[in-house]
Amino acid sequence: MVALARLLVIGFVVLTIIYVCLSFYSRAVRRSKLEAEWDETRGPGNRESFVKTGLREYDGSLRRKLILGVYVVPTIAVGLLIYFTNFA
Template identity: 90%
Template structure:
């Protein structure tokens, strides 16, 4: 039982680190694309306000929610592996 608890805690910590890194990377890529889009079109208004508005749209987007798959997919894979190893 202690081994399972240790696996869960270490797994959660590792997945959290991966999630944070992936989230920062995805946000930086989106920021770069917004800045490039504004530079190419010389959009109306201020560049910073354009980027800020685009990042607010990104915060509620599906892509940001899909990053939570970092927790779901490995957890299901480990659960299936444990199940098939012990009961199949």
């Protein structure tokens, strides 16, 4: 039981670090794409407001929510591995 608790705690910490890194990376990539888009078209308003509006839209997007799969996929994989190793 202690081994399972240790696995869960360490796994949660590792997955959280991966999630934070992916989240920052994805947001930085989106920011650079918005800046490049504004530079090409010299869009409406100033650059900062254009990027801020684009990032606000990104925060509610499906891509942002898919990053939460970092928690779901490995948890299901480890659960299936444990199940098949012990019961199948």
